[in-house]
Amino acid sequence: MRLKSILGVLLPLAVLGAVVYAVSCHTWGVLYGLGVHPYPESSSTPWTYQMWSGVIPALTVLTLFGALSSVYHLHNCHYETCWRLGRHRVNGSPWCDKHFKDVKPELTPEDVLEMILGVLTEIRDWHETQ
Numbered sequence: 001m002r003l004k005s006i007l008g009v010l011l012p013l014a015v016l017g018a019v020v021y022a023v024s025c026h027t028w029g030v031l032y033g034l035g036v037h038p039y040p041e042s043s044s045t046p047w048t049y050q051m052w053s054g055v056i057p058a059l060t061v062l063t064l065f066g067a068l069s070s071v072y073h074l075h076n077c078h079y080e081t082c083w084r085l086g087r088h089r090v091n092g093s094p095w096c097d098k099h100f101k102d103v104k105p106e107l108t109p110e111d112v113l114e115m116i117l118g119v120l121t122e123i124r125d126w127h128e129t130q
Contacts, residue, residue: 078103 077086077096086094090103107115 007111054074075085075094076082077099078093079082079095079099082096082099084098086096086100088097088100090094090100095103
């Protein structure tokens with residue numbers, strides 16, 4: 001929990017610092033910070049070459065890392081400090097082999113069936129009175 005709060009503060013500050021550096025400390029501004037450098041006019045390489053070969057693949061890699069971490073977070077154990085993959089689903093949350101025995105389901109299938117039957121009898125009784 002503490003690591004998340006520290007990263008929640010430091011990461012935006014690092015991004016803000018990089019943007020301030022890219023805009024204020026370099027003559028080409030934001031484009032230089034993104035990796036796009038102007039070529040001499042005699043060059044036949046377009047200025048967008050560096051964007052397609054540098055910034056966009058880097059964003060793709062970052063997106064893939066984010067997707068992998070999201071998938072891991074979706075499937076790891078629901079216990080607070082456990083890093084194992086959850087193989088058992090209890091109440092819709094994954095639990096590992098070590099912790100799933102300690103978890104009690106909120107409703108058993110029998111409880112759900114009793115609730116459904118109760119609602120159906122109420123509906124039947126309401127229709128009979130109409």
